[in-house]
Amino acid sequence: MTINRAGKTQGEAPQPAPRSNRLEAGTFPYMLILPSIAVILLVVGFPLLYSLYVSFTPYELLRPNSLNFTLGKALRNYEKLLNDAIFWRSLGNTIIFLAVSVNLSYLLSLALSQLLARVTVGQGILRTLLMVPMMFAPILVGMQFRWFFNASVGLVNNFLYSLGLIQAQGQIAWLVDVPLGMFSIIVASVWMNIPVLTIILLAGTLSLPAETFEAAEVDGASGWQKFRFITFPLLAPFSYIALTIMSLDIARAFDIVRIMTDGGPAHRTEMLWTYITRLSIENTKFGLGSAMSWVTVSLSVLFTLYFFRQLVKARIVR
């Protein structure tokens, strides 16, 4: 058997393994990947193409013969979407929600990781507490906060009442009013995002070389300076992996919105995901829903692609 090894010859001194160390093995790697690709093409690729086709038709589930493609009318669903104020509203809401939620989650996790890195008493217990939100499925997170923010029996209003800050039952309609509805959903999603982000950032912080900090201390660097000029830049790879994991899981936020407000009342917290469900599943307009799905898929893929590029850039060797 012949083995082609790139960049390494017999008897060379051991080097920190670069990635070019990978072997060439003919068709073997393709055979390893083939089953995965086949399943993904079957369950993700093909349905997505089918949905692209459906998005060019006026298909409604209850009118089976509406699934036909007419060249002149192919883009009608997309036209309808562009002229649909609720679509734009849901797109705007989604962008606001994701931007605030992702940034807030990241900043809070960064702060929390720095806090936890300094703790000297009960580290083990605190790290276990940190993992508690991870035990909750996204749908449970949504259910829990829907209940907490419930106007008449919710924990938040009850708490404010017990503190004497509000006088009557159900005084603040957290899930109904603008902008409280969006605020409540963001609180729930941040709570869900914090553990994984914090764990990764904490691991990164603890892995930083102590000598650098000692040197900085000798030079008289303040706590903030040490964070700004040493910890934060050195954490970059960890930040990117944390954000990548979050971007891959971003759709989990759908569950939260779905169960907390379901986009309502009156489209106030409508997001792309809830509006797709409303159009297609509730109103059976699969053509229009598919067009909107494709808009959403394109945005998600662009978003993820961006993070991957950043991640690759941040890697020391790739």
Added chain:
Amino acid sequence: MITRSVGPNRRRNDRIWNAVAWVVMLALALPAFWIIMTAFRPNSEVNTFPPVWIPQRLTLEAYANMFGLNPEVQQRVAVEAYLRNSLLASGISTIVAVSLGTLAGYAFARFRFRFHTGLFLGIMLSRAVPGVALSLPLFLLFNRAGLVNNVLGLALVYIAVNIPFTAWLMDGFFRQIPQELTESAYIDGCGYWSAFWRIELPLSLPGLATAAIFAFLAAWNEFQIVSVLARNNAAKTFPPGLFAFTEQFTVDWRGMAAMSVIMMVPAVIFVILVQRNLVSGLTFGAVKG
């Protein structure tokens, strides 16, 4: 300059940091404890106003209702069906997805081939497709294939959903295994497959366990796809099952809390099992290129 940071000043600072950390972390965990406590409180304490903060007595009523004491609740909330479907869909998909994803991860970690980066990116991007966008065409196609309301159909979807993350994790794990062992196996005349099967795979078992847990939980917690593909109790899992506690104007919060606790069991086991290895598992691929 150095002495400044070791004196009593430093000790006082440490005490403040510790106190802040404890308050913040207890606040973070509080909602979860509230849910668990609610599951074991009598309904009269849960739904009253003004609120009762400290539990007066604990009861298993919610579980008794769910599992048969209250026929009305049991008829509406098919816990046994949710449990069966959740276990089947998550179990089957985990086994298959981890097997396939491990093979793919191994290929990406060990071999050079054309389209290496492209294929890797393609597999990962398939995961970025929101479940709600996938659920519509899957519903139409599964409807024709008779796979709607079918646990096996659901498991098939979860296999595809779980492969990317498994491949990504395993790619990281395999890259951590020193290649010398495998290389000497090649020199001893070992083929690619038997080197993988007999040397690398056994070494990657901890990684495999982590990947399996992630895959299981992802399927166990999935909602968007199952809520469209499962219209009745033949395939409904726990997440859509939660909605059985909601009626037009009222929600049985305590019942929901009780079922949430059941739903949390695999995740609790997961946290206990992988607490130590979680970070290394997630960040393997990140820094060590």
